[in-house]
Amino acid sequence: MLSTFLTINLIILMQITGGNFNGAAGVESEDLSYPVSFSPTSRDTLPVPAHNELAPGTAKITGTILQLEKSGQEIILHIQIAKTAGYGPATPPLATGQVLRVDATDFFESADQEPVSESGHVTTAVVRHLPPIATQSSAPAWRLVELVNDQKDPQQSE
Secondary structure (H helix, E strand, C coil): CHHHHHHHHHHHHHHHHCCCCCCCCCCCCCCCCCCCCCCCCCCCCCCCCCCCCCCCCEEEEEEEEEEEEEECCEEEEEEEEEEEEEECCCCCCCCCCCEEEEECHHHHHHCCCCCCCCCCEEEEEEEEECCCCHHHCCCCCEEEEEEEEEEECCCCCC
């Protein structure tokens, strides 16, 4: 009984609309095909994030080299942070005055420059946080990626 009722209603509806269920009989319906073109306005767009030049896990620091440790092939710099110029995503925070132990072995092996031989140099460097594995717990958690500049500390030359 219900199916007969639905069938009759469907037939009547088709005759009234001419088979066009998008609008009234004899009226052209607008094309609703997808995708619909979209022209964004300023309120529809997301803000563009600022360009971050530092890679994940890196920080750009300026500091004084307090000590250079050489042990076999390994070169460790002790850098006291004067300023942190920026962080890459997922980089642990660094405090002004903090002394970082930075493994510079790979950097100086691949670079065409000798490690700084005396303390008191002010340098701007990019360092990467790479925590040591459990068996190397005494290894530095930071690696030298780039030396931006290297100069003698003006306070020590007086």
